[in-house]
Structures are given as C-alpha cells and as structure tokens.
Amino acid sequence: MSRALLAALATGVLGACAHGGQPVPPRAPTTATVLGHYYVDGEGLNVVTTGMTVTQPVTEGLSVELRGLADRIEVNTPEHVHVDEGNPDTGHTHDGDVDAITGASVRVVAGDHLEEWRFEGGAALKLARRVGDAPVTLTVAGRVSNEPDYLAFSGRVSGSVELFERNTALSGFVGFGRDRVSPLEAPPGELALWPATHLRLVAGTALTQLLSPSVMASAGLGASLQSGQLSSPYRRAWVRTTLFPEHLPDTRGRFTGYAGLSWALGQGVAVHARQGLYGDTWGVWALAPEASVAVELGARGLVSVRYRFFRQWPASFYQPRYEELLDVRSSDVRLGALRGHQPGVKLAWTLWGRRGTAEALNVQGGYELSLLRHLQLQGQRETRAHIVSLGVQGGF
Secondary structure: OOHHHHHHHHHOOHHHHOOOOOOOOOOOOOEEEEEEEEEEEOOOEEEEEEEEEEEEEEEOOEEEEEEEEEEEEEEEOOOOOOOOOOOHHHOOOOOOOOOOOOOOOOOOOOOOEEEEEEEEEEEEEEEEEEEOOEEEEEEEEEEEEEEOOEEEEEEEEEEEEEEOOOOEEEEEEEEEEEEEEOOOOOOOOOHHHOOEEEEEEEEEEEEEEEEEOOEEEEEEEEEEEEEEOOOOOOOEEEEOOEEEEOEOOOEEEEEEEEEEEEEEEEOOEEEEEEEEEEEEOOOOEEEEEEEEEEEEEOOOEEEEEEEEEEEEEOOOOOOOOEOOOOOOEOOOHHHOOEEEEEEEEEEEEEEEOOOOOOOOEEEEEEEEEEEEEEOOOOOOOEEEEEEEEEEEEEEO
16 A cells, blocks of 8 residues: 555545645645534534635645635423523523534523524635755644634644655644633623633644554644633533532643554555543543544545544532532533543545546545543433534545
C-alpha cells in the first residue's frame, strides 16, 4: 500500500490524499464539499446540520477557503425525562443535554417544544510554498457563529512543514475567541450579570512520523484558557429540593493529548489505533481510546469501521444534588462521571474520476451510535443517540 494511501486512510477524509506524495500542481482545481449530519437522541433532541466548504485557488500556492454551516435544532422533551430535574414553582428552566454535534445551547423544560437556528460562517487564506526541499503551509482563518442568544467570534493562525523527504510532518496553531451570551430570560435575581462574555486562547501542535513504508505514528497536544462568565444562564444546581442558578469558576484551563498508530496490512487494508487524554483545572479527566479498520473496495470505494470508548471522571465541585448552597455549584451532567460507547461505520465512493485526485467526484455516508451513561445519576441514566452523515465532494 502506498504512503499516500496510508495517510488518507489514517485521516479518514476523502480529500486528504488529493496531492499525497506528489508535488502541488501550479494551479490546483476549485473544490467544493457539502456535508450534512442528522442527530437524534432519546432526550427529545433533533439536530439537522448542513455545511458547505469551497476552496478557490488565487495564484500559485495561494488559495481562499469559504465555509458556511446551518443547524436546525428541535427539542420535544417528554414529560418524564426531567421529572426530578425541574421545579415550576421556582420559575427556573433546566438544560438537560447539549447537542453532540454543534454544542448549541438548549433552553427547554419538561414537556416543552423548542425550535432554533444556528448559523456559522468562516474564511481562510492558505499559502503553500517550498523552503528548500521542505513543503510549508501557512493558514490564517476566522469564524463567526450566531444563534438567538449566542454570538461567537474566533481566529486562528496555523502552519505545517514536511521534513526528511516528507517522512515527518510537524504542525501547530494558535488562536483566540470571544463569545457573548444574551439569554432570552436571565436567571432570577441575576439580571445585572447578563449579557455576559467570555474569552478563550488556544494553542496546539501535532507530529506525524512514517516509521516504515507501512507504519505511521502520530501524536499531538492542545491547550486552551477560558476566562469570563463561564456559567450558563439556563443551567441549574439542585440544593436539597430547590434549583439555584449554577455558579462556575471564571477561569478554566483545558488540556488534550493523543497518540496514534496506523498500519497498512496490505491488500487494501489498514488498521488504526489512537489513545486520547483530557484534563482541566476543574478536576475533570477523561480517557478516549479508539480503533478502526479501513478496507478498499476496488478502485472506487473505501469503508471504515470504528469503535470509540469514553470514560470521564467528574469535576471536583460537581454534585447531582447539594446539601448546602455553595459558592461554586453545578448539576450539569456533562461535568459528572460518564461512560460512553460509540461504534460507527463510514463509506466513501468515487462516482467519477480517479480516487485520490481533487478533480474526482466523491460521495460519503456514515452512521454512529452513541451510548452515554451518566454514572452519578440515579439509575445511571443512559442517553442513546443516532448520528447519520451524508456528503459529496468534488473539484473542477
């Protein structure tokens, strides 16, 4: 199996091998990708996500990328879902779970119906050059997203270099973001705290190394620092029998890391293993091992089967229910102990052209099942979700 195919299977992205192992052509083609996701879970949350990315060459080695995305969020919460998690006498609403794909906010009480749209747009300028014998890329990108109660801006500068006859790839990025939360209804007694903002700084690096013609290793580290109003106006903390607005620390440091190995077995088969690690200054720790197998289906198809396990330990201050009113408090289940299983399958097929070239027309589809168990809730409640994806990518 060629080095370029191994890299393509490792990333699992149709266009990743468009120029793998070959010099960048003087005028790369215009490429467009349209991708959609449908998410539905047992908590009554339905999210339809559609996005499109267009990459347009400007001059040799310089290209512009435009990206747009829209989420349609619908919540139909059954009366029984939050039977122990809301008290209408307090006037509070309670946020049960967040959309796994987009992270969009959800404001709903038991038995309520909600529909909301979220829009996101972004642009990037990418420059590809050779410094000596080493291919180098530099990308500057910006993004803005908007929904009825949330406005976010972010920017990022990233770069990569391929060394030692392209056997070693090193990349890194730095970025920033600013979010503004304008709740449709501020928590009782906290009107002066909203609207509120929070800032974030992010940075990371990754290394990919070919160990042999058929084995590739990779590793990466990332970090972010958040500051400002990190509490949600919609989440509450149980204190004995009453719901109070959550109060979170005003800073949070988050750290991620991973190490992976990809092995091309031959006959169009490759296996991948990856270990992810997460930790933050709130005391949350998580492990996320995953493995996948990718198989070529002749000259046009590629199918991959993946399994991911997730185990999270809770924040130091998290409790499903407090016995006294503390300054730092949250009953957000996402800060508690979690265990998850996520198997999935993905199929990519080339309808026209030669697979691995930017001019080819490709389609892809996938399905994932998410089983997330909340270990500290009574009965260890499980959220079951289905995620379906469909996309098309081509160049001209």
